[in-house]
Amino acid sequence: MTKAKEEVKVEVEEIIPDYTTWNLFQKMNEARLRLAMTCTKKSGYNGFAKFNYFELKDFIPQILRIFNELGLIGVQGHVNAAIDKDTGVELAPEMYTLTIFNADKPDDKPLIFTKKRASAEQKGQLPIQALGSESTYMRRYLWMDAMEIVEDDSTDATIGSKGSEPAEQKERLITPAQMKIIQSSGVDIQAMLQYFNVPEIGKLTAAQASEVIARKRLEPHE
Numbered sequence: 001m002t003k004a005k006e007e008v009k010v011e012v013e014e015i016i017p018d019y020t021t022w023n024l025f026q027k028m029n030e031a032r033l034r035l036a037m038t039c040t041k042k043s044g045y046n047g048f049a050k051f052n053y054f055e056l057k058d059f060i061p062q063i064l065r066i067f068n069e070l071g072l073i074g075v076q077g078h079v080n081a082a083i084d085k086d087t088g089v090e091l092a093p094e095m096y097t098l099t100i101f102n103a104d105k106p107d108d109k110p111l112i113f114t115k116k117r118a119s120a121e122q123k124g125q126l127p128i129q130a131l132g133s134e135s136t137y138m139r140r141y142l143w144m145d146a147m148e149i150v151e152d153d154s155t156d157a158t159i160g161s162k163g164s165e166p167a168e169q170k171e172r173l174i175t176p177a178q179m180k181i182i183q184s185s186g187v188d189i190q191a192m193l194q195y196f197n198v199p200e201i202g203k204l205t206a207a208q209a210s211e212v213i214a215r216k217r218l219e220p221h222e
Contacts, residue, residue: 019070024102024111027070032148034066035059048191048212056140059149071103074146076139098142113146174202178209185216 019027042052067074077097098113115138143149174182179201183189189201196208204212 020104022070022102023105024072024100024108027072027102028100028111028146031063031066031070031072035062035147035149038062046191046195047188048195048215054140054144054149056136056143059143059147063143063147073101073103074143075099075101076142096138096142098139098146100146111146113142115142115145172206174204174206174209178206178213182209182212182216185213187212187216 022030041058042054043058044053044055045051046053063074066072075098077099078095094116096115100111100113102108102110182192182201192212193200196204198204198208
């Protein structure tokens with residue numbers, strides 16, 4: 001009579017790397033990989049160009065969790081701020097920065113990402129509101145660069161679309177007739193201004209206005 005074979009269960013112990021020994025580049029590569037593997041949803045929506053985009057809330061919580069596990073710290077700042085010669089008050093900075101440190105090796109040289117300032121001011125905004133919008137945009141783009149967060153290229157998607165004009169006409173501003181058509185067509189003005197990054201409708205170029213009108217005409221009618 002043969003003996004019943006006993007099942008042998010082998011438990012494989014998970015080996016967790018010692019991240020305290022990793023350099024900054026190893027940690028950043030791991031952080032980017034982990035973030036890319038998460039199902040990050042784009043909650044932002046541009047009603048004019050009809051595309052979704054990432055907002056800070058879509059990826060900052062995940063980044064903070066990953067950074068905490070790996071021993072990374074991200075610090076936002078700015079450089080070369082203009083100073084009002086009469087009051088001495090610091091005005092808008094020339095560059096926004098995102099500096100990432102290795103918390104386990106604070107003496108290591110950090111990674112620094114920079115973006116040249118771009119105004120996000122829109123017509124009717126208070127100065128503090130314009131500052132908040134600008135800060136949010138700059139933070140979003142800096143983190144997207146640092147973490148290799150990719151989005152569809154909305155610019156390439158519109159090249160060659162109906163209503164586009166030759167490059168030599170790009171600097172000609174919107175005409176009164178175009179402005180009247182846009183204002184009466186039901187276009188989401190704020191989304192349009194955000195898409196073209198202009199403060200008011202009068203700052204659109206004639207080519208941009210043509211694109212807006214063409215988009216509206218191509219929309220299906222109910």
